[in-house]
Structures are given as structure tokens and as C-alpha cells.
Amino acid sequence: MLEFIIYKSLICVAVFAVSLGIAAYSTWWERKFAGLLQDRWGPSRAGVWGLLQPLADGGKMLFKEEIIPNVSNKFLFVLAPGLFIVTAIMAGVLIPWGAPAIMNGTTYAMQISDINVGVIFLLGVTSIGVYGIMIGGWSSNNKYSLLGAIRSSAQMISYELAMGIALIALIITSGGTLSFAEIVAKQDAGVANIVWQPLGFLIFFVCALAETNRAPFDLAECETELVGGYHTEYSAFKLGLFLFAEYINMFVSSAVMAGFYFGGYNFPFAHELYNALGLQEGSWIISLIGFGAYFTKTLIFISVFMWIRWTIPRFRYDQLMNLGWKSLLPLSLLNLALTVVVEYFRGNIKF
């Protein structure tokens, strides 16, 4: 029992630390990558290639003056960024970072918790995140913040639907399981879900962009129209938490996409590699290699998010709504229907 508690707390701390670390260094990589795409060098002053930049930014955020507007609802004002970041980190609970390792007859999953309704939990937690934005925008008592918050929550609700239906198609493909770990484990045979769900992946990807408030869907915070969006009144570390949570969201949704559609810790010719190395099934080295594969895929997805941000201009709000309701929703329904037909002929569904 004690062993179990130690192992679970260790993995909790590790996931927490990795999420925060990745979020911090995403800010650096975002700037660096943006620079490289725009024929600049990006951060290069703080440390080698500006690698100390996130620390400098964090320090600045900590020591800045904190302002809470007099007319705000102070309790909710302070609560909102915390709520936002907590929900962002919570979604990371599900991610199975590697194949389970067997040591001394005990199986150690590289995952904090394997919830058997994982997909539903994921959708639920990510949609709680909108409360952080909504409360933050409302409690500021600033109409621009409120407008930003409303836009953001409307956007999230619109895209959640298409995302959910795309996920149903995915669940059908993976044989009806709702557990994240099982969905990843089912892709072991070398065929990732992307092969059976190309359209579903595309829909999920666009929705993930919209859900994380990333460009081209960053309408919650367009400076030109809404001053700063839902976080106009926030300063110092509370603003930092909002921005941080956005990057954590990005990290988690990248990991989710890599797990759901690109095989997670599985990769082509994995078994051949393990056999060549003479590794037993359930060895911790296999888990570690799998973790490396999963992490690489996640980082590639984060870079793709940034690549898109620096390529595509922001949507207008009506275009955003049109895309969500008139294109993605029908497309996801079509995808669901196609999936059912395809899976029937593959023999995975029987009537």
C-alpha cells in the first residue's frame, strides 16, 4: 500500500512538474519558433539561445505590482485564474505516458489514473476551464473583459459539440472503450487511429485549436477589439497564470491528440526494435522508450500549433461561428456515419 502511495505521488509530482516546465518553455519556444518563421532569431540574450528567458519572465511576473480593481468581485477575481490553471492541469491526469512497466510482479502504469470513462472525464474537465475565463471576465466588472469572456465561452460551447461527436467516432473505431489507456494500447498493432479517422482527426484538431483559445481562434483576447479580452484587468502573476494555463492546455491537448490519433507511446516497428534490443514485455526500458516517443509526438504537435499561429490570420467572429456550426458539426456527423459504415465492413460492429 505504501509503495502504491509513493509511486502515485511520484508520478503526480512528475506530471505536474513536466506540465509546468513544458508550459514555461513553450513560451520560449513560441517566441523562438515565431522568430525563425519570420526570418528573425527570437530570444537570444538571456543565456544560450535565450534559454533563461522563461525564468526571467517568471521573475518579472512575480515581482510586478498586483492590481485588483476596486469595483471587482474580489473573491471571484482571485479565484478565476486558479480555477483556470487547475482544470488545465487536471486534464493531464489521464495521459498514459508509456506502456505499463512490470516490476517484482506489480504493474506500474505510466499514468496518474486510468479512469474507465476517461474520454468523458476529459471533455468535462476541459469544459470547466471555460468557467475560469467566464468568472475572470465577469468579476473584473469591465465590459470589454465581459465581452471577451462571453465570446470565449460561446466559442468553446460551439466547438465542444463537434469535438464530442468526433470523439464518438474515435471510440467506435477503438472498439467502444472510453479509457484513454486502452485507446492508446489498441493502436499497438502499428496502425494508428489516424488511418481510420483522418476526417475525425482534422475536426478534432481544429476544435482543439479553438478550445485552447489558440490562433486563429484566439478571439477571447484580440487586443484591437477588446483591449485584452477576458484578462484585461489582470496583472502580474494572476495574468501569468492565465497565460500559463493556455500553454498547459496546449500541451495537454497535444498529448491527447498524439494519444488518440497517433498511437501515443506506440510507433512503427516498435516490437522489432524491442526484440532486437532483447527487451522483455513489461520492461521499464520499454516504458521509457515509449515515453520518449509519446513526448516527441507531443512536442511536434505543440510546434504545429505555433506554426499555425504564425501562418493563419485570426477569424472574424461570424466566420468562427459559421465554421463551428455550419461546417464542423455537419462534417463530424458525416464522419460518424462514415465510421459506422466502415467499422461494419471491418467487422467491429455487429447489428
Place this chain on the structure above:
Amino acid sequence: MQLTNRKVVVSNKEQSFVEKMYFPAIINGMIITFSHLFKKRPTIMYPEQKREFAPIYRGQHVLKRDENGAERCTSCGMCAVACPAEAITMESGERKKGEEGLYREEKYAKTYEINMLRCIFCGLCEEACPKEAIFLTDRIVSSDFERDGFIYGKDKLVEKMDQRIDVSKRQTPEVLAFKKIPGLKHNELHTEKLNKGKH
């Protein structure tokens, strides 16, 4: 009349289905941005690398001293008159006995100030100066947080004897030829002039 070869005829044709999907266009755009990852960057890492200025670049002013170390400026005020931005102000003083090594002529500038926020670096002061005392150099006016810091007095403008500032790059052949006109022969050594008077 054709002015350029980049003329495009405006068309209002309806978008085809493929165009309406936007995906080909988006992929195209993303390939374009990705290709920029491998392009050469024109960035100049400023404090370590410096861009080479044109030889005629006009930067911060200098008040030159002559070969003996005396200030050339005689506070005639021609530069202030010529200055279109009215950035130059000065106060004149009279040279006392024993100060011959400090000032070249009987009159000198007690204070000499250039407001670098007003200055437009046109170089008219330089052209107006009959004593070849003021020049614009290739140095950059440094930044400051206060406006007062931009009023440069003699402490910043007059060159130090041990750090003489080379302004020969600014002297194009045309300028040098101009300065050789006999009527403008004011650039001979002070002592030489005195010797000539004795003969």
C-alpha cells in the same frame, strides 16, 4: 500607359468548391512559412556586431580642437543661425591671459549646448562653421530616460585630446576642394599665422 509589369486585373468570380474549403490555401501558406525556417536571417546582433555606416553618415556632433589642443570654436554663432531646428545655443566668453593654449582665438564659447532631441542631423552647422570646429561624426547619440540628458554640453561635445575623433571620412573630395578656396583659408595653424604677421 504601362507603368509596371505587375498589373493584375480585378475579377469577381465565384470561388470554386476547392477554394471554398480553404484547406489547399492554408496548406500552401503553411508550407511558405515553414520554408522560412531555412532562410538566411538578415539580423545584425547589435552590441556585438555593428552595421557599417555609410562614410557620409551624420551622427553625434563633435567640437574639434586644433593641433595644439586649443578649442577651434570662436562662438561666432554661425552654426546656431544656420540650424533649421534651432537646437544650438551658446554663450561667448573672452579669453584671458594664459589661456592661449585652451582657446584658439580671443573669443570662445563659454557654454555650447546642442539639444539632441531637436537636432535633425542635417549637417548645416558643419557647413556654416567658418572655423572647422563643429563636425558630425559616425557616433550614435545614446538613449536616455530623461529629456535633460539629451542636452549635450561642452563636456560631451568637445573632443578629448587623448581620444581624438576622426572626421576625415566625412570629408568628401568636394568638401576638401571647397575648403581650399583661398578666401576660406582659415584652417592654417595658429602659430603659422602669427609667424606670417612678423615677416
